[in-house]
Amino acid sequence: MYGAILGDMIGAPYEFDRGGKTKVFPLFVNRSQFTDDTVMTIAVAEALMGVVPQDTDEKICTAVGDAMRRWGRAYPHAGYGGRFRVWLQSEDPKPYGSYGNGSAMRVAAAGWLYDTLEETRRMARLTAVVTHNHPEGIKGAEATASAIFLARTGHSKDEIRTYTVNAFGYDLSRTCDEIRPSYHHVESCQQTVPEAMTAFLEGTDFEDVIRTAVSLGGDCDTLTCIAGSIAEAFFGVPETMQSECRKRLPGDIRAVLDRFMDVRRQGITAADAASGAGM
Numbered sequence: 001m002y003g004a005i006l007g008d009m010i011g012a013p014y015e016f017d018r019g020g021k022t023k024v025f026p027l028f029v030n031r032s033q034f035t036d037d038t039v040m041t042i043a044v045a046e047a048l049m050g051v052v053p054q055d056t057d058e059k060i061c062t063a064v065g066d067a068m069r070r071w072g073r074a075y076p077h078a079g080y081g082g083r084f085r086v087w088l089q090s091e092d093p094k095p096y097g098s099y100g101n102g103s104a105m106r107v108a109a110a111g112w113l114y115d116t117l118e119e120t121r122r123m124a125r126l127t128a129v130v131t132h133n134h135p136e137g138i139k140g141a142e143a144t145a146s147a148i149f150l151a152r153t154g155h156s157k158d159e160i161r162t163y164t165v166n167a168f169g170y171d172l173s174r175t176c177d178e179i180r181p182s183y184h185h186v187e188s189c190q191q192t193v194p195e196a197m198t199a200f201l202e203g204t205d206f207e208d209v210i211r212t213a214v215s216l217g218g219d220c221d222t223l224t225c226i227a228g229s230i231a232e233a234f235f236g237v238p239e240t241m242q243s244e245c246r247k248r249l250p251g252d253i254r255a256v257l258d259r260f261m262d263v264r265r266q267g268i269t270a271a272d273a274a275s276g277a278g279m
Helices: 002-014 036-048 057-074 082-089 117-129 135-152 157-168 176-182 193-202 206-215 220-235 239-247 251-266 270-275
Strands: none
Touching: 002 036, 002 206, 002 220, 002 239, 002 251, 036 057, 036 117, 036 220, 036 251, 057 082, 057 117, 117 135, 135 157, 135 193, 135 220, 157 193, 176 193, 176 206, 193 206, 193 220, 206 220
8 A cells, every 4th residue: 555655645745736747856854744545545454454355245335434524534734625525524424426536546455365366346436336336436446456456466567457357347448648738637437446546557556657647747647546546556666655655644554554465465355454364
């Protein structure tokens, strides 16, 4: 999850084209702080470590929704969108048909915890539908988690590109140089996930993916969160950047991040994570 959180932190100061659409910028400044992207990524990770694919859809959705509301209420000023803020405070929250990019930016954990692509897509879908039950919102989450799964299981960029185009219909034919001039702040999956994927596909290492994503502008904290989550699975994250990330996180978020990284390092199954075995 370092990739997603670092993408959020590094992209946040440059949102709304404040970075001048360039790859040359300081990676960390005083305003390089986590936003709602990180809070919800942590919430989903915590929820998924408490369930298993054999659980019912209802149980998994309830766990995800409960975790998202708990963490969202703990960090109420992290920068949530209007409808999502209402959902967070609702006593009887319902999905609201969103196709916003929030479903894709919070899904990173689903790309790491499961043994098959089918399980990965199902769990990604269930993390989306608690709020983003529009087909495009679901597609954005599934596409992002699928790319993470493929990257961490040794697939090439060409294979990841081909699968994404064939399975989800995203247009990945444009280069970042072609996207950048007219790209603007837009919060839909349709106009964020393909751009994040393209930044990953063009990047030469983790840092280059981050810089490329930020250079596109627009909603670049979320775009870079998505690109970073895939880049971590493909390239890994430099220890120096992990250390800088940790300095900027409060203890409760670090605790979930540490538990998640332990699950990854030890190869613990989703069932073991849910039961606490091996921890």
